[in-house]
Amino acid sequence: MKPTKTVTCDVLVVGSGAGGLATALTARHHGLDVIVTEKEPVFGGTTARSGGWMWIPCNPLAQKEGFNDSKEAARTYLQHEAGNHFDAGRVDAFLENGPKMVEFFEKNTEMEFTLGPAFSDYHPDAPGGTSGGRSIVATPYDGRKLGKEIARLRPPLKEITFLGMMIGSGKELLHFFNVTRSVKSAAYVGVLLAKYGRDLASHGRAMRLTNGNALIGRLAKSAFDRNVPIWTSSPVKDLVVEDGAVKGALVQTEDGVTEVRTRRGVVLAAGGFPQDVLRRKELFAHAPTGREHWSPAPPGNTGDGIRLGETVGGRAIEGLPNAAAWVPVSLVPRRDGTSGPFPHFIDRGKPGVIAVTKSGKRFTNESNSYHDFVQAMIGACGDDQEKAAWLIVDHPTIRRYGLGFVKPFPVPLTPYLQNGYLLKGRTLRELAQKAGIDPAAFEHTVETFNRDARKGEDPEFKRGSTAYNRYLGDPDQKPNPCVGPIERGPFYAVKVVPGDLGTFAGLRTDPNARVIDESGRVIPGLYAAGNDMASIMGGNYPGGGITLGPAMTFGYIAGRHLAGVTEESTSVTSRPAA
Numbered sequence: 406m407k408p409t410k411t412v413t414c415d416v417l418v419v420g421s422g423a424g425g426l427a428t429a430l431t432a433r434h435h436g437l438d439v440i441v442t443e444k445e446p447v448f449g450g451t452t453a454r455s456g457g458w459m460w461i462p463c464n465p466l467a468q469k470e471g472f473n474d475s476k477e478a479a480r481t482y483l484q485h486e487a488g489n490h491f492d493a494g495r496v497d498a499f500l501e502n503g504p505k506m507v508e509f510f511e512k513n514t515e516m517e518f519t520l521g522p523a524f525s526d527y528h529p530d531a532p533g534g535t536s537g538g539r540s541i542v543a544t545p546y547d548g549r550k551l552g553k554e555i556a557r558l559r560p561p562l563k564e565i566t567f568l569g570m571m572i573g574s575g576k577e578l579l580h581f582f583n584v585t586r587s588v589k590s591a592a593y594v595g596v597l598l599a600k601y602g603r604d605l606a607s608h609g610r611a612m613r614l615t616n617g618n619a620l621i622g623r624l625a626k627s628a629f630d631r632n633v634p635i636w637t638s639s640p641v642k643d644l645v646v647e648d649g650a651v652k653g654a655l656v657q658t659e660d661g662v663t664e665v666r667t668r669r670g671v672v673l674a675a676g677g678f679p680q681d682v683l684r685r686k687e688l689f690a691h692a693p694t695g696r697e698h699w700s701p702a703p704p705g706n707t708g709d710g711i712r713l714g715e716t717v718g719g720r721a722i723e724g725l726p727n728a729a730a731w732v733p734v735s736l737v738p739r740r741d742g743t744s745g746p747f748p749h750f751i752d753r754g755k756p757g758v759i760a761v762t763k764s765g766k767r768f769t770n771e772s773n774s775y776h777d778f779v780q781a782m783i784g785a786c787g788d789d790q791e792k793a794a795w796l797i798v799d800h801p802t803i804r805r806y807g808l809g810f811v812k813p814f815p816v817p818l819t820p821y822l823q824n825g826y827l828l829k830g831r832t833l834r835e836l837a838q839k840a841g842i843d844p845a846a847f848e849h850t851v852e853t854f855n856r857d858a859r860k861g862e863d864p865e866f867k868r869g870s871t872a873y874n875r876y877l878g879d880p881d882q883k884p885n886p887c888v889g890p891i892e893r894g895p896f897y898a899v900k901v902v903p904g905d906l907g908t909f910a911g912l913r914t915d916p917n918a919r920v921i922d923e924s925g926r927v928i929p930g931l932y933a934a935g936n937d938m939a940s941i942m943g944g945n946y947p948g949g950g951i952t953l954g955p956a957m958t959f960g961y962i963a964g965r966h967l968a969g970v971t972e973e974s975t976s977v978t979s980r981p982a983a
Contacts, residue, residue: 406642406643406655406662407662408655408661408662408663408664409660409661409662409663410660410661410663410664411663411664411665411666412440412663412664412665412666413665413666413667413668414438414439414440414665414666414667414668415432415437415438415439415667415668415669415967416428416429416432416437416438416439416440416667416669416670416671416672416964416967417439417440417442417653417654417665417667417670417671417672418439418440418441418442418671418672418674419442419641419654419671419672419673419674419675419709419710419713420441420442420443420444420450420673420674420675420676420710420935420937421441421443421448421449421450421621421625421635421637422449422450422451422452422453422621422674422676422935422956423450423452423617423620423621423624423935423953423956423957423960424674424934424935424936424937424938424956424957424959424960425441425450425672425674425675425934425935425960426441426621426624426625426627426628426960427506427510427624427934427956427957427958427960427961427964428672428674428932428934428960428961428963428964428967429441429628429633429960429964430510430513430514430624430627430628430631430633430964431509431960431961431963431964431965431968432669432963432964432965432967432968433628433631433633433964434509434513434631434964435964435965435968435970436968437669437964437967437968439633440633440634440636440665441628441633441634441635441636442635442636442639442640442641442654442656442665443635443636443637443638443639444638444639444640444641444675444705444709445559445637445638445703445704445705446557446637446638447557447558447559447560447637448557448558448559448621448625448635448637449558449559449617449618449621449625450559450621450675450676450703450706450935451617451676451679451702451703451706451906451907451936452617452620452621452953452956453558453559453560453561453617453618453620453621454559454561454562454617454701454702454703455616455617455620455906455952455953456542456616456617456750456949457542457543457615457616457617457618457619457620457953458521458524458540458541458542458949458950458953458954459518459540459541459542459950459953459954459957460539460540460947460948460949460950460951460953460954460955461503461504461506461507461539461540461541461950461954461958462474462476462478462479462500462503462539463475463476463479463500463503463504464503464504464507464518464520464538464539464541465504465507465508465511466507466518466519466520466541467520467522467538467539467541468504470520470522470538472522472535472537472538474535474538474539476500476501477533478533478535479500479533479539480496480497480500480533481532481533482526482528482531482532482533482534482535482947483496483533483941483942483943483947484496484533485528485531485532485533486528486531486942486943486945486947487941487942487943487944487945488726488943488945489943490724490725490726490943490944491943492941492943494915494916495914495915495916495941496941497916498916498917498959498962499941499954499955499958499959502958502961502962503954503958505961506957506958506961507541509961510957510961514623514624514627515546515550515623515624515626515627515630516543516620516623516624516627517543517544517623518541518542518543518544519541519542519543519544520538520540520541521537521540521541521542521949522537522538523536523537523876524537524539524540524876524948524949525537525871525872525873525876525948526539526872526873526947526948527773527774527776527777527873527946527947527948527949528871528873528947529871529872529873530871534947536872536873537872537876539948540948540949540950541950542616542619542620542950543616543617543619543620543623544619545613545614545615545619546613546614546618546619546622546623546626547612547613547614548608548610548611548612548613548614548618548622549608549612550622550626551622551625551626551629554625554626554629555608555610555612557635557637558614558618558621558622558625559618559621559703560610560618561616561617561618562701562745562748563745564701564737564745564746564747564748564810565747565748600613617953620953636656636658638658638659639656639657639658639659640656640657640709641654641655641656641657641675641709641713642654642655642656642657642662643655643713643716644671644713644716644717644931645664645666646717649928649929650928650929650930651667651670651671651717651928651929651930651931652666652667652930653665653666653667653671654667654671654713667930669930669967669968670930670931670932670967671930671931671932672918672932672933672934672960672963672967673710673711673713673714673912673920673931673932673933673934673937674710674933674934674935674937674956674960675706675708675709675710675711675713675935675937676702676703676705676706676710676907676935676936676937677702677706677708677710677711677729677907677908677910677911677935677936677937678706678707678708678711678908678910678936679700679702679706679729679905679907679908679936680700680702680703680704680705680706680707680708681706681707681708682694682695682696683695684708684711685698688728688729688910689728689729689903690783691783691792691903692903697791697792697902697903698902698903698904698905699734699736699746699902699903699904700746700904700905701732701734701745701746701747701748701904701906702905702906702907706936710912710933710937711911711912711937714912714920714928714931714933714937715912717928717931718922718923718928719912719913719920719921719922719928719931719933720912720913720921720922720923721910721911721912721913721939722909722910722911722912722913722939723910725909725910725940725943725944726943726944726945727776727780727909727944727945727946728908728909728910728944729905729906729907729908729909729910730776730905730906730907730908730909730946730951730952731775731776731778731779731780731903731904731905731906731946732748732749732750732775732776732779732904732905732906733748733749733753733775733778733779733782733794733901733902733903733904734746734747734748734749734901734902734903734904735747735749735796735809735810735826735899735900735901735902736826736900736902737809737810737826738824738825738826746904747809747810748775748904748906749775749796749809749901750775751877752796752806752807752808752809753771753772753775753778753796753877754771754772754874754876754877754878754887755802755805755806755877755878755879755887756802756858756878756879756882756885756886756887756888756889757798757799757801757802757805757806757889757890757891758771758796758797758798758802758806758808759771759796759797759850759851759854759891760778760782760794760795760796760797760901761794761795761797761842761847761850762782762785762786762789762793762794762795762842763789763793763795763840763841763842763843764785764842764843764846765837765842765843765844765845765846765847765848765849765850766785766846766850767850767854767865767866768781768782768784768785768794769781769782769785769866770863770866770867770868770870770874771796771866771868772868772869772873772874772877772878772887773873773874774873774946775906775946776945776946777946779903779904782794782901782903783903791902792902792903793900793901793902794900794901795840795842795898795899795900795901796808796809796898796899796901797836797851797891797896797897797898798891798896798897798898799890799891799892799893799894799895799896799897800893800894800895800896800897801893802889802891803818803897806879808827808897808899809826809899809901810826810899811826811827811897811899818897826899827897827898827899828840828897828898828899829895829896829897830894830895830896830897830898831894831895831896832894832896833847833848833851833894833896834847834848836895836896836897836898839898840898840900842898851891853865854890854891855890855891855892857888858888858889858890858891859890861882861883861884861885861888862885862888863885863887863888868885868887868888869885869886869887869888874887875887906952907936907952908936909936909939909940909942909944910939910940910944911933911936911937911938911939911940912933912937912938912939913939914932914933914938914939914959915927916962917932917962917963917966918932918933918934918938918959918960918962918963918966919931919932919963919966920932920933932963932966932967934956934959934960934963935952935956935959935960936952936956938955938959940952940955941955942955
């Protein structure tokens with residue numbers, strides 16, 4: 406592949422998600438010349454489609470609110486979660502630099518964070534776990550500040566919007582749930598819909614960015630303000646290696662192949678491999694052909710960064726108990742005949758919702774984390790070729806909370822029933838027959854569940870027993886926010902199958918985010934961040950934001966290391982001598 410031209414910079418970042426942009430902004434702040442290259446025509450990667458949460462123990466926002474937390478407690482928690490895959494060096498680097506990263510970005514960029522005070526760790530009762538204060542999210546952002554660049558911002562995942570409008574997490578989402586029950590909530594939602602209508606008329610899209618879209622919008626605006634270019638539609642085809650060191654890359658641009666020469670290094674942050682069917686086949690036990698899995702990640706996340714790293718001696722981590730962050734998804738029919746994956750984050754935790762396999766039996770605490778839910782679902786399906794479950798509700802529950810892509814009252818149910826996304830039965834037996842669930846076992850399951858649910862109890866799986874369970878529930882449901890009976894027909898079901906929120910099995914790196922080879926030696930000039938880096942979570946999912954928190958933090962670490970910044974020289978503002 407012969408380049409048509411050559412350009413030189415200090416740092417080339419491959420990928421424009423949170424990890425890549427955090428690296429670019431940190432390096433640029435310390436005087437380096439940075440180029441960000443992105444394979445797809447839009448920037449933002451999986452981050453732009455995500456909930457945007459970042460898990461950062463001892464973050465400044467929590468400290469300001471008086472949360473009782475410590476690096477020692479967080480380390481204990483991560484050691485418990487990661488087990489034999491605990492990487493002390495990288496975990497310590499993350500815990501030390503996470504709060505500094507938050508402070509750095511709030512002080513020097515457009516970033517503004519909001520604390521999730523009640524957003525519990527996913528296993529809060531484990532050693533070192535907490536019931537809140539470790540998860541933060543980007544504050545909503547005005548997309549108009551991006552100017553014409555808003556056209557290149559990846560839109561949110563269509564399936565998690567309402568009529569194309571992004572809905573923020575936490576209190577904002579509660580207003581939508583309560584829109585028919587509270588004058589305050591109705592007014593709040595009415596204002597948001599009016600603003601969205603205005604934006605749609607004048608800009609063709611929502612301008613109030615929330616969640617992951619807000620995170621990318623803020624990072625991208627900061628990059629543009631600092632003259633950091635983001636080359637879209639520009640995939641990296643190969644790395645340039647000289648004398649055993651990475652010295653740049655060949656980038657396919659609209660003008661031909663450009664050789665980008667780097668003085669300091671190349672950072673791989675291309676989003677892992679959620680859409681790489683071959684690597685899924687190799688690493689996802691539930692997907693023997695690689696196609697029995699449905700990821701909400703962008704189509705371009707096909708493992709390019711990891712493959713590039715492997716061509717120069719890097720190695721993807723092996724042996725993790727889970728190669729990705731699992732989430733149950735339902736497949737929403739689209740008008741063009743395709744389907745889009747809807748990730749089920751919160752509906753499973755609401756009272757009056759249970760999950761069963763085709764056996765008609767429950768298999769887990771439905772209010773547990775999405776990652777834990779999928780593991781239990783796959784286990785419960787045993788040797789069944791299809792790994793799937795059904796979420797079951799009665800009529801009052803679906804009208805109160807919705808279910809998956811189905812919206813609460815007053816949005817009608819008819820479209821979801823007509824396209825087959827939602828199944829309906831006048832009786833439990835009729836619903837079971839439509840879904841292919843064992844009718845007798847299903848009726849017995851619901852009868853047994855209801856007997857205890859009427860008292861707010863779930864002796865079989867103990868729903869509502871943890872702070873995380875209760876966070877997902879309905880505080881108005883007494884005595885247990887997560888438990889309510891399923892008894893007033895008609896009854897409804899939505900099918901869920903395995904999906905992911907990103908992959909864990911990335912390239913092995915050292916505490917400075919440098920890629921290392923099979924023997925543990927650093928590959929000079931090559932770094933990794935985000936999901937191209939092996940997760941520090943050991944193949945498990947401890948809390949909300951354990952992908953983006955480390956992505957931002959190790960991007961910050963990589964940017965500083967590339968600039969030669971130490972703790973004693975944090976005021977560096979010009980390029981250090983090579």
